[in-house]
Amino acid sequence: MARQILDDPFYYLVNFQTVLAWLGERYGDVLSDDERAFIDAFGEVPRASQALLVRLIMRKGVLFRRSRLDYPEIAAEFGAAQVDAAEPLAPALAPLIARGWVDPAPTLALDELFALLTKTELQRLFAERLAGLGLRQAGKRDWLAVLHEAGEPPRTLAEWGLGDETILALRVDALCERLRLMFFGNLHQGWSEFVLADLGMARYERVAFSRESRAFASRDDLESYLHLQRCRERLGGDEPVSAIDADVPRAAHANPWLEARRAKLLYRLAQHSERQGELQVAHDLYARSAHAGARGRRLRMLERLERFDEALILARAAERSPESEAERQQLARVLPRLHRRLGLPRPAATATTEVERLDLELPFAGLSVERTVQAHLSTPDAPVHYVENTLIGGLFGLLCWEAIFAPLPGAFFNPFQRGPADLARGDFHARRRALFDGCLTSLESDAYQEIIRRAHGDKRGIQSPFVSWECLPEALLDQALACLPAAHLRLCFERLLADIPANRAGLPDLIQLWPEEGRYRMIEVKGPGDRLQDNQRRWLAFFERHAMPVSVCYVRWAPSESAGDVVSEAVRT
Numbered sequence: 001m002a003r004q005i006l007d008d009p010f011y012y013l014v015n016f017q018t019v020l021a022w023l024g025e026r027y028g029d030v031l032s033d034d035e036r037a038f039i040d041a042f043g044e045v046p047r048a049s050q051a052l053l054v055r056l057i058m059r060k061g062v063l064f065r066r067s068r069l070d071y072p073e074i075a076a077e078f079g080a081a082q083v084d085a086a087e088p089l090a091p092a093l094a095p096l097i098a099r100g101w102v103d104p105a106p107t108l109a110l111d112e113l114f115a116l117l118t119k120t121e122l123q124r125l126f127a128e129r130l131a132g133l134g135l136r137q138a139g140k141r142d143w144l145a146v147l148h149e150a151g152e153p154p155r156t157l158a159e160w161g162l163g164d165e166t167i168l169a170l171r172v173d174a175l176c177e178r179l180r181l182m183f184f185g186n187l188h189q190g191w192s193e194f195v196l197a198d199l200g201m202a203r204y205e206r207v208a209f210s211r212e213s214r215a216f217a218s219r220d221d222l223e224s225y226l227h228l229q230r231c232r233e234r235l236g237g238d239e240p241v242s243a244i245d246a247d248v249p250r251a252a253h254a255n256p257w258l259e260a261r262r263a264k265l266l267y268r269l270a271q272h273s274e275r276q277g278e279l280q281v282a283h284d285l286y287a288r289s290a291h292a293g294a295r296g297r298r299l300r301m302l303e304r305l306e307r308f309d310e311a312l313i314l315a316r317a318a319e320r321s322p323e324s325e326a327e328r329q330q331l332a333r334v335l336p337r338l339h340r341r342l343g344l345p346r347p348a349a350t351a352t353t354e355v356e357r358l359d360l361e362l363p364f365a366g367l368s369v370e371r372t373v374q375a376h377l378s379t380p381d382a383p384v385h386y387v388e389n390t391l392i393g394g395l396f397g398l399l400c401w402e403a404i405f406a407p408l409p410g411a412f413f414n415p416f417q418r419g420p421a422d423l424a425r426g427d428f429h430a431r432r433r434a435l436f437d438g439c440l441t442s443l444e445s446d447a448y449q450e451i452i453r454r455a456h457g458d459k460r461g462i463q464s465p466f467v468s469w470e471c472l473p474e475a476l477l478d479q480a481l482a483c484l485p486a487a488h489l490r491l492c493f494e495r496l497l498a499d500i501p502a503n504r505a506g507l508p509d510l511i512q513l514w515p516e517e518g519r520y521r522m523i524e525v526k527g528p529g530d531r532l533q534d535n536q537r538r539w540l541a542f543f544e545r546h547a548m549p550v551s552v553c554y555v556r557w558a559p560s561e562s563a564g565d566v567v568s569e570a571v572r573t
Contacts, residue, residue, distance in 0.1 A: 024039060235269065257425070295327065
């Protein structure tokens with residue numbers, strides 16, 4: 001694919017044409033009249049004009065200095081007799097201006113003018129006024145602040161007084177953003193995805209697409225997404241939460257994917273209110289959100305508002321039907337606290353698990369605490385690997401590759417996805433239960449090892465939400481398959497599937513493998529002052545509950561004067 005970019009200077013135009021063809025085939029019933037008209041008209045303008053428009057679409061922003069546009073391949077489309085050396089892009093630009101896709105004389109607000117012009121140019125424009133204010137030697141920011149106070153209205157560049165330059169304004173940016181959204185199914189992916197793939201810098205699994213393989217089933221879905229996105233973007237400004245919330249739909253969206261976005265927006269609004277000390281507002285927003293963890297945060301708001309009776313009612317409802325292990329863990333801390341506040345008998349204590357503790361005093365050699373412990377414990381017969389979440393997640397991703405990349409409706413929208421769009425949704429496993437059951441059944445024989453090894457070879461380098469290829473070399477893969485029992489892998493994989501967003505993180509930092517003995521131990525490392533996080537505690541309790549070998553290693557740095565004396569001690573807590 002890298003050859004395509006080297007051989008065809010108009011590769012970016014080919015990619016854009018691919019998107020338009022894709023949308024025409026799959027989104028004919030969703031496209032608006034102006035979008036459909038643009039797609040039809042795009043094919044009618046000369047190739048050079050198409051290329052120039054795509055170049056502008058792919059640039060940052062919508063305002064461009066004409067003198068700084070330099071695309072030799074576009075100018076070369078015209079014979080030397082047709083091209084003015086001073087304006088080589090003029091023939092390509094004219095049809096875009098005629099169509100209204102590019103404006104050659106936009107009005108510019110003061111902020112836009114300052115963003116486009118150099119300090120020297122601005123000094124020339126406002127020389128007299130700046131001199132009168134004694135600001136000629138000040139910076140652009142100071143100039144802008146003073147001129148803002150004067151209330152300068154928007155003007156064209158010529159009206160501002162700079163007639164020897166032309167500013168071009170892209171007028172189809174919003175339309176093309178909607179096209180990009182329909183193609184990718186999101187707004188965080190951009191046109192560079194094509195380039196990265198063409199250069200071989202990013203490879204994606206090939207998934208079968210049908211007409212139903214699209215993010216938006218209707219125009220209402222598309223507009224709802226854009227509306228939620230605009231509300232989300234407003235959160236970063238000075239606008240009060242109440243004003244943004246007034247525009248958030250009150251009713252749940254029928255599309256589960258869009259409803260998840262609405263719930264997350266409410267959660268973020270609640271978080272912002274909480275940080276601002278508006279606890280009641282935060283409570284009410286959390287109550288309206290179905291986002292994971294919203295009920296737990298609502299419970300915390302009731303505590304901070306000292307409404308302990310209401311908090312206890314909510315906590316007991318959550319205890320009867322906890323949404324996750326994380327919520328169950330929170331309730332184990334909250335319920336005793338609420339009972340104490342309300343003068344009630346202390347609830348029965350939750351059973352705690354004991355995890356083997358390893359205490360080490362080691363000299364500081366400039367490495368991270370994890371690398372230091374790795375180097376200290378590793379031996380030729382029992383190497384220690386720094387894996388964190390990559391080993392268990394990687395083995396899961398390889399074994400269940402076909403289930404993860406199954407072309408279910410609502411999972412894959414475009415050829416540049418590193419994983420299914422519904423990966424974080426609560427029904428991800430349920431929708432693929434039969435497929436995952438088939439993958440996990442292979443762990444009942446030696447078949448799983450062949451499946452994992454074959455995927456490791458055939459899929460190597462392809463983007464995956466679970467496999468970090470640089471962290472899973474073949475040597476580590478072989479050692480892990482020799483040391484990790486299939487029964488232990490199945491338990492870990494089933495826990496991952498139970499709650500992928502929460503359980504894909506928190507695994508121990510290190511793993512020590514004894515290939516000749518077929519055994520292992522996982523090691524969570526904590527440096528001075530570091531404490532176990534909640535997701536780490538949940539994984540440790542899981543390992544201990546299933547008699548899977550795991551230790552927590554607490555490191556103290558040896559005093560420099562006695563760095564030669566390394567003390568290590570293992571004790572059971």
